[in-house]
Amino acid sequence: MPMHDFPRIKKDDLVAEFPGVFDTASYTDVGVGWLGLVRDFVNEALQHDPSLTVHEIKEKWGGMRIWCDTEVTAARLAKGKAEFKSSITCEVCVAPGFVRRPPPDRMAWWRCLCDEHASPDQRFWGTRPQGPMYGYMQTRNGQWYRYDEATDSMVPSEPPAQWR
Template identity: 30%
Template sequence: MRDDLTQTLYNDFPALYTGMCWGFETGNGWYQIIRCLSISINNIIASASLDPSQFTAVQVKEKFGLLRVYISTTNNAIQDAIYHAVQESSRTCEMCGGPGVQIARGGWMRVSCEPCEAERVRIRRKDTRRYNRRDSGTMEVE
């Protein structure tokens, strides 16, 4: 996730994201899902008069094409909120945030829309051609 989006989440939800070592390991497209989840978790904690310092995110990432959120302490309401965020990620392009579908290619699963997937494939092919040219001893000029 872009640094500015990461910093906004850290600033807006300092108690929730105080213990994350690796930052947000997702594409920018899931920012809104993570933001809504953060608001839900804060509301759950506040409405139950719980200590916010007990509920810190340990890791927020993509795994097997879906959003994964690991919290140090949780309850049923927070687990339900996380479940709904994961379900939303299954139909949201991780790169742009538009409607997406789950794609499994080359051993990797992801949620992508058609334009973002086409761009990803185009860049990957270009990088593969560049790598193959370097490997064969020829030089590429761009």
């Protein structure tokens, strides 16, 4: 599936829905399957940082990356949660997905897709293994957090084993 063969989130829609947050964004280019993650991030982050400004949202290595201005830890945790959840959510339809990475001899984008939206070829690519950093993030003050699926939140955590 070529990169843009499915509907994308439009910056104008985000500007209309979240006045002031996306007005100066230079780039917003992810599939509509991640719209709920973007909305959840912004709504959660704005509760903690009303001056939140998002500069860019894009797909990188099969997951969503959000560049924004906020020093507020709770808002940064909302960003980390959205980015992590994008690596397990189909970018097209919101169904559970897998980061599919092309074989080493193949030049192609990594994508997070469910089996329905992955091309027949992509279904045979490897899915990205869950490595030791899976679901973890570290804040600027050095505190580690990990995504807890049961509570759908980032919870304080010990560092991953290789960082202890």
